[in-house]
Amino acid sequence: TQLLEQSPQFLSIQEGENLTVYCNSSSVFSSLQWYRQEPGEGPVLLVTVVTGGEVKKLKRLTFQFGDARKDSSLHITAAQPGDTGLYLCAGIRGSNYKLTFGKGTLLTVNP
Amino acid sequence: GAVVSQHPSRVICKSGTSVKIECRSLDFQATTMFWYRQFPKQSLMLMATSNEGSKATYEQGVEKDKFLINHASLTLSTLTVTSAHPEDSSFYICSALQDWGETQYFGPGTRLLVL
Numbered sequence: 001t002q003l004l005e006q007s008p009q010f011l012s013i014q015e016g017e018n019l020t021v022y023c024n025s026s027s028v029f030s031s032l033q034w035y036r037q038e039p040g041e042g043p044v045l046l047v048t049v050v051t052g053g054e055v056k057k058l059k060r061l062t063f064q065f066g067d068a069r070k071d072s073s074l075h076i077t078a079a080q081p082g083d084t085g086l087y088l089c090a091g092i093r094g095s096n097y098k099l100t101f102g103k104g105t106l107l108t109v110n111p
Numbered sequence: 112g113a114v115v116s117q118h119p120s121r122v123i124c125k126s127g128t129s130v131k132i133e134c135r136s137l138d139f140q141a142t143t144m145f146w147y148r149q150f151p152k153q154s155l156m157l158m159a160t161s162n163e164g165s166k167a168t169y170e171q172g173v174e175k176d177k178f179l180i181n182h183a184s185l186t187l188s189t190l191t192v193t194s195a196h197p198e199d200s201s202f203y204i205c206s207a208l209q210d211w212g213e214t215q216y217f218g219p220g221t222r223l224l225v226l
Contacts, residue, residue, distance in 0.1 A: 042204050042217035097208050104154040
């Protein structure tokens with residue numbers, strides 16, 4: 001059983017479209033992080049959310065943490081080809097700081 | 112700040128040989144580092160938690176005698192894949208946990224190909 005369900009797994013859209021990636025769990029997380037990874041490279045941290053109901057914006061990216069701290073979403077407005085990559089959500093539950101990763105969303109933005 | 116390096120970035124070896132991968136935190140101390148494995152177009156799978164000065168903690172299903180971890184200093188952890196086989200070919204990524212926070216900073220990964 002996947003602790004963090006991430007959807008969709010694959011997404012191919014046209015430049016200029018909006019999209020939302022979801023990360024859901026039945027467990028409560030003390031914090032949740034979103035990463036972006038390009039082929040052959042390590043994940044790069046985009047944002048960390050820690051408070052239930054929190055909303056953070058990073059240019060065209062909007063991140064939300066659910067009120068119960070069990071789910072999160074990433075919304076991209078007016079996607080660009082440079083947004084193409086693997087988006088990963090990951091949560092921390094205990095005090096050992098181990099990250100539990102979702103399966104990832106492979107996003108392709110076509111020009 | 113908060114840069115993590117890995118060496119080598121890419122390695123090809125023959126079946127049966129051992130390969131050592133280094134993970135360094137360049138500008139911060141990291142008592143705890145993590146080793147992950149990633150297959151193409153898949154997510155990261157945690158292999159083990161590396162603790163400075165003590166034994167590593169391995170995730171279920173990961174052979175500790177095959178994947179040797181040494182965390183000898185506050186800025187360096189090494190992963191040695193012993194007697195490598197083609198099925199060990201993968202992308203290995205480390206992360207370092209800042210001693211004063213919750214954020215893990217990831218290395219650029221090491222691509223291992225076992226022939």
